[in-house]
Amino acid sequence: MSSNQTDMLEAARAERLWPRPPLWVAALGAAAIALLLAYPFIFKASFSHHLMILILLYALMAQSWNVVAGLSGQISLGQAIFFGIGAYSSTVLFTKYAITPWAGLLVGMLLSALAAVAIGVPTLRLRGHYFAIATLLIGSSVQIVFQRWDWVGAASGLYVPIDRTSPLFYLQFHTSKVPYYYLALGAAAAGYLVVWKLRRSRFGFRLQALRDEPDAAASLGIAIARHKVLAFMISGAMMSVAGTFYGQYVLVLDPERLFSMEISIIVLLMTVLGGSGTLWGPALGAAILVPLSEYSRIWFGGTGRTIDLILYGILILLVCMWRPSGILSLLEERIRRRTGTP
Amino acid sequence: MSLLLDVKGLTKRYGGLTANAEMTFDVNEGEIVGIIGPNGAGKSTLFDLITGFQPPDAGRVLLDGRDITGLRPDRISRLGVARTFQKLKPFPDLTVTENVIVGALARTSDMKTARDQALESLAFVDLLEKRNHFARELSTGQRKRLELARGLAMSPRLILMDEVTGGVDQRTIAGLIELVLELKHRGLTIVTIEHNMQVIMRLADRILALHAGRRIAFGTPEQVRSEPAVVDAYLGTIDDAA
Amino acid sequence: MSGELIIQAVISGLLMGLIYALVAVGLSLIFGLMEIVNFAHGEFLMLAMFTTFWFWALASLDPLLSLPLVAIILALAGILVHFGIIRRLLKAPMLAQVCGTFGLGVALRAGAQFLWTPDFRTITNPLIAGRVQIGPIFIGQPQLITGGICLLSFVALWWFVTRTETGLGLQATAQDRQAAAVMGIPTERMSALGWAIGLGCVGIAGSMLSTFYYIFPEVGVNFALLAFVAVALGGFGSILGSLVAGVLIGLVESLGGLLLDPSYKTLIVFGLYLAVVIVRPHGLFGRF
Numbered sequence: 112m113s114s115n116q117t118d119m120l121e122a123a124r125a126e127r128l129w130p131r132p133p134l135w136v137a138a139l140g141a142a143a144i145a146l147l148l149a150y151p152f153i154f155k156a157s158f159s160h161h162l163m164i165l166i167l168l169y170a171l172m173a174q175s176w177n178v179v180a181g182l183s184g185q186i187s188l189g190q191a192i193f194f195g196i197g198a199y200s201s202t203v204l205f206t207k208y209a210i211t212p213w214a215g216l217l218v219g220m221l222l223s224a225l226a227a228v229a230i231g232v233p234t235l236r237l238r239g240h241y242f243a244i245a246t247l248l249i250g251s252s253v254q255i256v257f258q259r260w261d262w263v264g265a266a267s268g269l270y271v272p273i274d275r276t277s278p279l280f281y282l283q284f285h286t287s288k289v290p291y292y293y294l295a296l297g298a299a300a301a302g303y304l305v306v307w308k309l310r311r312s313r314f315g316f317r318l319q320a321l322r323d324e325p326d327a328a329a330s331l332g333i334a335i336a337r338h339k340v341l342a343f344m345i346s347g348a349m350m351s352v353a354g355t356f357y358g359q360y361v362l363v364l365d366p367e368r369l370f371s372m373e374i375s376i377i378v379l380l381m382t383v384l385g386g387s388g389t390l391w392g393p394a395l396g397a398a399i400l401v402p403l404s405e406y407s408r409i410w411f412g413g414t415g416r417t418i419d420l421i422l423y424g425i426l427i428l429l430v431c432m433w434r435p436s437g438i439l440s441l442l443e444e445r446i447r448r449r450t451g452t453p
Numbered sequence: 454m455s456l457l458l459d460v461k462g463l464t465k466r467y468g469g470l471t472a473n474a475e476m477t478f479d480v481n482e483g484e485i486v487g488i489i490g491p492n493g494a495g496k497s498t499l500f501d502l503i504t505g506f507q508p509p510d511a512g513r514v515l516l517d518g519r520d521i522t523g524l525r526p527d528r529i530s531r532l533g534v535a536r537t538f539q540k541l542k543p544f545p546d547l548t549v550t551e552n553v554i555v556g557a558l559a560r561t562s563d564m565k566t567a568r569d570q571a572l573e574s575l576a577f578v579d580l581l582e583k584r585n586h587f588a589r590e591l592s593t594g595q596r597k598r599l600e601l602a603r604g605l606a607m608s609p610r611l612i613l614m615d616e617v618t619g620g621v622d623q624r625t626i627a628g629l630i631e632l633v634l635e636l637k638h639r640g641l642t643i644v645t646i647e648h649n650m651q652v653i654m655r656l657a658d659r660i661l662a663l664h665a666g667r668r669i670a671f672g673t674p675e676q677v678r679s680e681p682a683v684v685d686a687y688l689g690t691i692d693d694a695a
Numbered sequence: 696m697s698g699e700l701i702i703q704a705v706i707s708g709l710l711m712g713l714i715y716a717l718v719a720v721g722l723s724l725i726f727g728l729m730e731i732v733n734f735a736h737g738e739f740l741m742l743a744m745f746t747t748f749w750f751w752a753l754a755s756l757d758p759l760l761s762l763p764l765v766a767i768i769l770a771l772a773g774i775l776v777h778f779g780i781i782r783r784l785l786k787a788p789m790l791a792q793v794c795g796t797f798g799l800g801v802a803l804r805a806g807a808q809f810l811w812t813p814d815f816r817t818i819t820n821p822l823i824a825g826r827v828q829i830g831p832i833f834i835g836q837p838q839l840i841t842g843g844i845c846l847l848s849f850v851a852l853w854w855f856v857t858r859t860e861t862g863l864g865l866q867a868t869a870q871d872r873q874a875a876a877v878m879g880i881p882t883e884r885m886s887a888l889g890w891a892i893g894l895g896c897v898g899i900a901g902s903m904l905s906t907f908y909y910i911f912p913e914v915g916v917n918f919a920l921l922a923f924v925a926v927a928l929g930g931f932g933s934i935l936g937s938l939v940a941g942v943l944i945g946l947v948e949s950l951g952g953l954l955l956d957p958s959y960k961t962l963i964v965f966g967l968y969l970a971v972v973i974v975r976p977h978g979l980f981g982r983f
Contacts (some may be wrong), residue, residue, distance in 0.1 A: 316558060421806050424801030
């Protein structure tokens with residue numbers, strides 16, 4: 112080894128393992144945190160709370176797609192499965208057994224993780240397109256099953272009984288949306304923290320390796336199948352949390368809405384638009400698309416939903432054609448190149 | 454010297470085509486075995502069979518006495534077998550350091566240790582300058598070194614190299630030869646597929662010659678060089694072909 | 696369970712299966728040529744059906760007569776899609792390819808809903824309306840003729856791909872693009888041709904389908920899913936595979952609906968897909 116290399120080695124080793132982000136990023140981050148924490152007191156209208164709650168929930172859901180597709184490269188078109196499981200688990204437990212939705216939240220996560228294993232073990236070994244098709248089929252099948260399953264209300268669905276006595280226990284707040292806001296913020300923050308840690312962990316590195324070059328990954332000791340399934344489980348659990356909160360927020364569940372393809376489409380679009388594989392891409396996508404969708408609903412009324420979908424479809428297509436790595440990828444690339452931070 | 458890799462009667466058929474027929478050879482610990490043969494002779498397939506990327510139709514592979522035939526590739530790697538690929542496979546969206554960290558993570562779960570190990574590997578292959586570049590930005594020669602560094606970061610006992618000198622210029626070849634000899638000096642066992650005869654003659658303790666999926670010679674360079682079947686396959690002596 | 700009912704189910708399953716097969720073969724061709732799964736395939740079927748409907752509703756053109764028109768329109772659309780969209784997508788990673796055609800499908804579906812409302816429409820009294828009776832079995836004439844036309848299309852496709860020079864060029868491009876290019880085959884045009892033929896087949900299928908099936912924006916979704924199953928079962932890239940698999944799926948769906956709860960028949964087919972891709976990833980005849 113040349114002495115040149117030895118000197119460089121000394122210097123390189125002394126570098127921080129996870130270099131500090133640039134000052135402007137840190138400042139921006141601090142401002143964003145402050146804004147998020149104070150949001151309900153700055154914007155007092157109920158609608159603005161509603162908007163932010165949706166953004167936060169979708170940011171969480173989009174991040175879940177990011178874990179399975181952006182980080183580990185498995186294109187799931189059926190994330191709605193876990194969303195529905197989360198919503199139904201907590202609601203069924205509450206309506207039938209009077210169990211607090213907090214416990215329902217955990218049960219939903221568990222069931223979603225199990226579903227991810229059941230679905231993932233046979234299908235994750237398939238090539239990309241085959242897996243995507245399989246998730247489409249399974250998503251459709253699950254919706255059909257729930258539409259005919261009387262115990263969970265079949266096609267008419269379930270109502271969460273309104274109880275004003277103990278809001279925190281029952282996870283229902285009727286005087287204002289603000290508690291919902293902070294809960295959503297907490298859930299999203301937890302999710303993003305998990306993914307942030309993940310990307311700096313051995314598991315996260317190995318996921319990205321198997322995403323890019325599965326053969327090379329295997330030759331470096333990575334158990335491909337196990338990692339894919341684990342990523343799918345984490346993704347499912349995150350989706351499930353969002354589902355439980357959504358159920359408690361809207362208090363009305365039905366298979367048509369919860370297992371809808373639209374949800375699977377949206378979380379995909381948000382992440383692809385914002386930057387698949389990045390940490391904040393999903394949040395950016397959510398921040399752009401949720402207001403777009405909500406306002407189009409206001410302006411166009413009933414047809415707003417259809418116009419939404421037209422827009423989503425075109426957007427996905429355009430992004431995939433012109434900038435498949437999304438908005439943030441360019442930025443993250445530049446930061447990473449200079450500092451080496453993942 | 455103890456036997457590290459023992460390959461017996463490895464066979465692989467694809468429909469009517471026999472890619473490997475009754476391949477048998479062995480590798481002692483600390484030696485360098487070169488594999489030569491015309492294109493299509495079955496060399497890369499042999500690597501796939503040994504490292505578990507394809508299951509053999511017949512035969513056994515023993516690593517330090519332990520039967521590893523047909524095990525999954527990641528299991529075999531974890532037993533200390535590294536390999537490079539003829540068609541290079543860097544992780545394009547990770548930086549050079551991150552690429553090698555993935556290799557180091559086979560041995561440790563601590564990110565700091567992995568990073569330091571990665572840096573050492575990179576220093577060894579002379580790639581430290583590029584450490585924060587994305588792997589997709591590297592030239593072919595640099596990618597070869599990256600792939601090598603990645604495998605070395607696993608601290609393997611045995612490394613299978615597939616055409617490390619392919620497609621690189623003379624100066625780089627000389628550097629690579631020194632690198633490989635240094636690895637041997639450090640106790641690593643090496644099996645390398647090579648087209649470049651000069652390289653093989655300098656590096657190999659023993660040579661395995663393949664032709665149409667069959668072993669036509671296995672021995673010291675002098676023995677293999679004068680083997681009539683080898684001379685035939687290469688249309689001349691090995692000196693001519695070099 | 697009378698024998699008649701079973702025979703009835705078998706026949707209608709067979710006829711429906713021929714339609715699935717023709718829809719599937721387009722998917723199969725496109726994937727064979729450029730390894731892209733057209734996730735918008737069902738939407739093109741829907742567009743073919745609507746095109747036929749509007750020709751009938753606005754120009755009083757019977758589906759049988761507008762058939763060649765619709766097929767040509769869809770074929771042209773295929774060429775447009777290839778040059779306008781797919782060429783770009785080919786350079787993108789697989790994630791983008793899947794999401795891209797998926798997005799196209801979503802946009803087309805929602806666009807149709809926006810333009811024509813989600814209402815169900817039918818073409819009443821097409822030229823080929825009526826029933827044919829064979830013993831105790833009744834077969835709808837539109838279904839019968841549709842089945843026949845689908846079969847004919849397959850024969851024509853088979854002949855084209857195996858007996859004409861262009862067809863052989865298609866095969867060559869599908870098997871080894873680089874080698875085909877080196878031999879002077881215009882691979883770019885072959886890809887466009889693949890899309891033209893693929894969507895042309897969908898045009899034929901959709902046009903005939905609209906003589907007896909409801910026409911609405913979401914109609915393509917289920918057909919697409921069944922087509923995916925057919926291609927996976929028959930093998931991506933195999934024409935014969937699409938035919939066999941399509942018919943098989945039609946039969947499974949029909950008999951499954953008869954013997955079990957009709958609302959679960961789609962689940963049965965989906966179960967078939969999973970079983971196939973897991974047990975035999977290359978499908979019956981496929982290379983991938």
